[in-house]
Amino acid sequence: RNFSLEKQLPDDGLAALQEFAARAPGPGTEWVRPSAFNHLGLLLANTGRYDDAVARYDEALRLKPDFIEARFNRGMTHIRRKAFDDARRDFGGFAKKHPASPAGTFAMALLAETKGDVKECERLYRFFLERVKAKAPPPSELAHLDIARSWVDHATTWLDALARPSEGGVFEQES
Numbered sequence: 704r705n706f707s708l709e710k711q712l713p714d715d716g717l718a719a720l721q722e723f724a725a726r727a728p729g730p731g732t733e734w735v736r737p738s739a740f741n742h743l744g745l746l747l748a749n750t751g752r753y754d755d756a757v758a759r760y761d762e763a764l765r766l767k768p769d770f771i772e773a774r775f776n777r778g779m780t781h782i783r784r785k786a787f788d789d790a791r792r793d794f795g796g797f798a799k800k801h802p803a804s805p806a807g808t809f810a811m812a813l814l815a816e817t818k819g820d821v822k823e824c825e826r827l828y829r830f831f832l833e834r835v836k837a838k839a840p841p842p843s844e845l846a847h848l849d850i851a852r853s854w855v856d857h858a859t860t861w862l863d864a865l866a867r868p869s870e871g872g873v874f875e876q877e878s
Contacts, residue, residue, distance in 0.1 A: 717746060724762075737767035738847070741776060745849055748780045756780045771800045772847040778810060779849040782817050790814050805834040806845065809854055816861065825865060828858040 723739035726732075740763035748756035760777035763770050778793030791814065798807045812827030835855055851857065 717743065720746065724759075734767075737763040737770050737773065740766065741770065741773045741847060744773065744776055744780070748776070748783065748849060753780050753784045757784075771797055775806065775810065776847075776849040779813075782810075782814055785817075787814060787818055803834065803838075805831055805838075805840060806848055806850060808834055809850065809858065812858065821865070825862065828862050831858055832862075 720739050720743045724736055724743060726735065728736060740759045744756040744759035744763065747753075747759060757777055757780055760773045760780070763773040764777075767773075774793045775797040778790045778797065781787070781790035781793060790810075794807060794810045794814065797804070797810070801807055808827055808831040812824055812831055815824035815827055832855070
């Protein structure tokens, strides 16, 4: 998935993943199809095909209802589609399974940012950075989630920008 995006060959990545998604499960391989659908969703979402991505996440969840990563990824796609209530529901499901996850906090902050809720976004990005500092998740935990490598930088940059006065705007400071 990532390789096909980096090499700008998403159709090749889709073809490979669809091959895995189409295979009948054998002994010990029942995890392959839901995982393939999750990765298809990720690739489709990252190429702007949001409705197709949601359909693949739905299929992953049909095959494996407790596949919380697919629920998280569907929520991230719902943000891109501006389906904010659906995103909140999916992130709520993720938070029930992973209540202390920085990923869940980041997702809710990104939702607040996209909706334009500056105060909530600020609160959540600060909380997210505290969680990452206290216990950063290992890359293996993030491999199946729709999280950019620069997620910490995104939160930091957003908070830094919030602290700067805007040109022509009003910036209040307590004396």
